[in-house]
Amino acid sequence: MGFVPNTDEDxxxxxxxxxxxxxxxxISDIPExxxxxxDLKLPEPLSEYEVLKELQSISEKNLDLNHAISFxxxxxxxxxxxxxxxxIISRSEFYTAYxxxxxxxxxxTLQAIYEYQSMICRLTGMDVANASMYDxxxxxxxxxxxxxGYTGRNEVVIAGxxxxxxxxxxxxYTHPRRANVKLTKFDSGVCDIDDLKAxxxxxTACVVVQQPNFFGNIEDVxxxxxxxxxxxxxxxxxxxxxxxGILVPPGEYGADIVIGEGQSLGIPLSFGGPxxxxxxxxxxxxxxxxxxxxxxxxxxxxxxGFTLTLQTREQHIRREKATSNICTNxxxxxxxxxxxxxxxxxxxxxxxxxxxLQKSHxxxxxxxxxxxFKLKYNQPFFKEFVVQTPIPASKIKEKLQAKKILxxxxxxxxxxxxxxxxxxxxEKRTKKEMDLxxxxxxxx
Numbered sequence: 001m002g003f004v005p006n007t008d009e010d011x012x013x014x015x016x017x018x019x020x021x022x023x024x025x026x027i028s029d030i031p032e033x034x035x036x037x038x039d040l041k042l043p044e045p046l047s048e049y050e051v052l053k054e055l056q057s058i059s060e061k062n063l064d065l066n067h068a069i070s071f072x073x074x075x076x077x078x079x080x081x082x083x084x085x086x087x088i089i090s091r092s093e094f095y096t097a098y099x100x101x102x103x104x105x106x107x108x109t110l111q112a113i114y115e116y117q118s119m120i121c122r123l124t125g126m127d128v129a130n131a132s133m134y135d136x137x138x139x140x141x142x143x144x145x146x147x148x149g150y151t152g153r154n155e156v157v158i159a160g161x162x163x164x165x166x167x168x169x170x171x172x173y174t175h176p177r178r179a180n181v182k183l184t185k186f187d188s189g190v191c192d193i194d195d196l197k198a199x200x201x202x203x204t205a206c207v208v209v210q211q212p213n214f215f216g217n218i219e220d221v222x223x224x225x226x227x228x229x230x231x232x233x234x235x236x237x238x239x240x241x242x243x244x245g246i247l248v249p250p251g252e253y254g255a256d257i258v259i260g261e262g263q264s265l266g267i268p269l270s271f272g273g274p275x276x277x278x279x280x281x282x283x284x285x286x287x288x289x290x291x292x293x294x295x296x297x298x299x300x301x302x303x304x305g306f307t308l309t310l311q312t313r314e315q316h317i318r319r320e321k322a323t324s325n326i327c328t329n330x331x332x333x334x335x336x337x338x339x340x341x342x343x344x345x346x347x348x349x350x351x352x353x354x355x356x357l358q359k360s361h362x363x364x365x366x367x368x369x370x371x372x373f374k375l376k377y378n379q380p381f382f383k384e385f386v387v388q389t390p391i392p393a394s395k396i397k398e399k400l401q402a403k404k405i406l407x408x409x410x411x412x413x414x415x416x417x418x419x420x421x422x423x424x425x426x427e428k429r430t431k432k433e434m435d436l437x438x439x440x441x442x443x444x
Contacts, residue, residue, distance in 0.1 A: 065269065068404040069433045073384045073424025074214065075136060075163050076272070077264045079242065079352070080428050085266040085339045089332050097331065109331065110306035113294035116338040123244050123341070123349075124258045125251020126280035130291040132334045133277025136261030137169035140208065140238055142279065142290045142324055143257045144170050147206035147234040148177055149323075150288055155204040156181045159224050160191030161214040162238060164414040170208075179205075183416070189217045189377030189386070191224060200231050206257075210238040211250070215422065216360075216384025217377055218247075225254040241265055241278065243382050245353030257281045266340025267333050276333040286310070290324030352427050356383035359434065360425035366438045367423075373441065376420045384424045386411065391444060393421040400440055407437065 006014075011023070020026045027035075046054065070078040089095065097109050113131045120129035133139040144156055156179055158167065171181060182199045185192040190213065200207065207228040211219050221237065228235040237250040239260040250258045262276030263269070281289055287310070295309030344352065360383045367373050372390030389396060393410035400407045408423040425434070 062271070063401065063404065063406070068401075068406055069429070069437065070406045071408045071423045071425065071429070071437065072406050073216070074409045074422060075165065075261050075263070076269055076275070077242075077383075077424055077426050078269065078428055079264050079266075079426050081266050081268060082340065082343050084343060085336050088339050089335050094332065094335055107306055110294045110308070112335050112338055113292070113331075114296055114306055115342070116334050117294060119338060119341045120278055120280055123241060123249065124239065124255075124278075124280045125249030126255070126258050127251075127283040128286050128289065128293065129278070129280035130289050130293055132262070132330050132337075133259075133279050133291060134330060135263075135273065135275040135277045136163070136238065136259065137166040137277075139259035139261075139277030139279045140166045140236070141169045141173035142277075143236045143259050144179070144206060144208065145173055145177075146257065146281075146285065146288050146290070146323070147236065148174070148179060150285065151205040151232070151234065153203045153205035153233070154179055155201060157196065157199050157204055157207045157233075158183045159196050159207050159209040160184060160186045160219055161189070161217075161417065162208055162210045163214045164417060166238065186213075189213075189215050189379045190219050193220065193223055193227075196224065196227055200227055200233065202231060204228075204231055204233040206234040206236050208236045208238065211247070212240060212243055212382040212384065214417070215377060215379075215386050216381040216424070217379040218381065221250070221253050229254065239278070240382070242349070242353050242356065245349040245351075246357065247353075247382070251282075255282075256285065262333065262337045265337035266343075267336050274330055274333055276330050276337055288323055353382075355427035356425060359383075359427070359429055360385060360423075362431075363423065363425050363429075363434045363437070366434065367441060370438065370442050376418075383426065384422060386420045386422050388420050393419065396421060396441070396444065399444060400437075403440060405437055405440060407441075 015021065015023065015026065018026070065078055072078070093108060094112070097106070117129040117131065121127065133142060148154065148156070154177070156170070156174065158181065174181065184199055185195040191209065196207070207224060209219050209221060209224050211221050213219055225235050234256040235254055236257045236259065237255040239250060239258055241260055241262060242264045258278070258280045260278035262278045265276070267276060279289065279291065289310070292308055293310040294306055296304060296306055299305045341349070360381065364375060364385045367387055368375055374388050376386040376388045393408070393412065396407050397410055408421045411417045411422055412419040
């Protein structure tokens with residue numbers, strides 16, 4: 001965009017229109033002591049070629065996954081993305097499309113949303129899914145708000161280790177509601193069932209559990225569900241969609257609301273976003289769901305058509321009945337997930353999940369053989385596990401990143417989550433890469 005300066009005559013005309021005689025008069029309310037008196041210290045101007053060269057130099061300071069081996073997890077994973085995903089979402093009719101207000105010109109987008117919703121319902125075992133939220137954190141916060149509003153209660157119980165980043169969003173969302181967020185103990189790496197029993201009361205709106213949990217461990221979701229519903233609370237489950245290739249879907253163990261981070265479904269890491277918030281519920285909550293739902297119908301000519309069936313935003317319904325201030329969906333990310341799930345199919349997703357399971361257990365076993373290293377928790381896990389290290393995890397990160405290995409997450413950065421190294425293994429990690437990681441740990 002070109003820069004077109006205003007002339008002196010233009011400025012005088014604008015000042016006159018707003019009732020002042022000079023720019024100084026316009027800013028007279030700004031105290032002198034906080035005004036900038038000297039010129040801005042800007043670098044010398046550069047040509048277009050020089051700017052591009054400078055930006056390229058800056059970008060190369062990033063350690064990208066084309067040049068590093070990643071064992072990072074904690075909600076964002078280095079999964080393989082089929083090339084067809086990028087090809088399809090890059091088509092102009094999807095890439096430049098706005099939100100689908102007008103059904104008559106948005107049939108392709110609405111159908112993609114409908115297919116996404118259908119696939120998420122099949123994957124999770126739930127009755128209805130919306131057109132997606134911003135990410136896993138916002139999806140969980142919206143689920144908690146739904147539970148508070150639906151039950152009229154004011155307590156939220158977090159069962160076991162749930163992603164601390166999600167909990168930060170939950171606390172932000174629920175602060176105006178003055179909700180009481182309770183955390184259960186998880187000394188053994190999973191929810192302490194006895195502590196959960198003590199913390200659930202008749203004022204509990206919902207119980208939140210992550211399956212697999214933040215440490216990668218498998219929770220006893222069947223027992224947690226019984227305790228939750230015995231007090232009339234809603235049961236919220238945060239999932240890793242890849243894990244549902246082999247784990248029981250939450251719809252089969254009584255979940256009322258299922259949320260999750262959809263990044264692993266064909267969405268690149270992209271230095272932290274944009275991502276995809278999965279949100280699905282049982283049918284009795286359908287009119288409380290935030291966001292949008294696309295539905296299929298038959299028009300007056302007998303042709304199948306798609307339309308937005310529910311839009312619970314304040315622009316479409318009375319403000320007091322609106323469910324959320326999130327009024328759109330991550331359209332391209334939703335489409336990427338839809339294409340990924342269609343390409344992989346039921347069998348493909350199961351194979352990806354199985355590879356993650358097998359490879360993570362192989363690496364965990366090899367690391368456990370190193371002097372000073374051991375698994376922190378004796379629990380079944382899916383694709384992530386916590387390792388107790390003989391030196392601080394921060395030191396391991398520093399040393400291995402210099403060798404272009406991203407060894408995992410230092411848990412000491414999260415208050416209340418203990419210490420250790422949280423390691424994730426996806427289907428992309430080869431035996432050679434994992435063995436190299438082990439050798440580097442041995443040499444520390």
